[in-house]
Amino acid sequence: MRAELTRERILTAAAHVFAEYGYAAGTTNRIAERARISIGSLYQYFPNKDAILAELLIQHIDRGTWTGANELDLSPGTLEATVRAFVRDAIDNHSDDPQLLRLMIEEAPVSQELLDTVDRHGKLRTAQVRDVILRHPDIRVGDPDVAAEIILLTVEINTHKFMAAPQTIPIETFENELVAMVTRYLRGDQ
CATH class of the missing domain: 1.10.10.60 (Homeodomain-like)
Structure with a gap:
């Protein structure tokens, strides 16, 4: 202890x-x-300090599970709220310290443990998103597995980039635009 x-x-x-x-x-x-x-x-x-930074990154990744995924209301008409919950969760997981986040992204040494953690985390998050895609009645995508990967990468990469950079636009604006984009994609809007 x-x-x-x-x-x-x-x-x-x-x-x-x-x-x-x-x-x-x-x-x-x-x-x-x-x-x-x-x-x-x-x-x-x-x-050494490389090992410390790598452990900080591993902890960051492990904390990044979509915590509210099991409590979502997946009834018709709730798609935007569902997407917002996912985007908000990603933002919250990256809001601790933008400087440290940028440092972890740019300078953390790549170890097998880090790669394994990234892989495990990616599979878990993708499974969570895929489950919502399969269960939500308003979602219209061709391939749920590919859609889950696209959604996860889109939200994660954009959130990392946005939260690690000095803020020039409000977080709410970023969140609203990302929610709108993902919601339109999942609804099959043309």
Whole structure:
């Protein structure tokens, strides 16, 4: 239990240090100092700052499951609300710290564990979206599997890009446009 708390303190400290100083200047010494532990203790948990950043990214991905998918009202006429719930969930999962998100996207080292996490997460999210596509009466798509992949990639990539960049348009405007686009596609609007 104590080891897990120390590990979380290191990750929390690293998130703050990376956001404040950037990745290059976000040294393990600064992380240890922020976590209020010795550098030796930090190295008992992580071999280097690459491993810390990779773990932050893995946690970010694992938190990205569509949490409200099982509580949706899938009755006729609720498609826009369903899409909005999905888009809002993606935005909420990426709203913690835009600087850290950008750093994770651009600089996190690619490990097999990271690739496995991305694959597992992608399969789970795709299955959630596919399930909604198959169950919602207002959805008209040719291939539910392909549609689920398209929806997931469209929402994830656009949300990552939008949330990681300095905001020039309000989040509500971004959300409304993305919801409108995805809803029209799922309804089969021409």
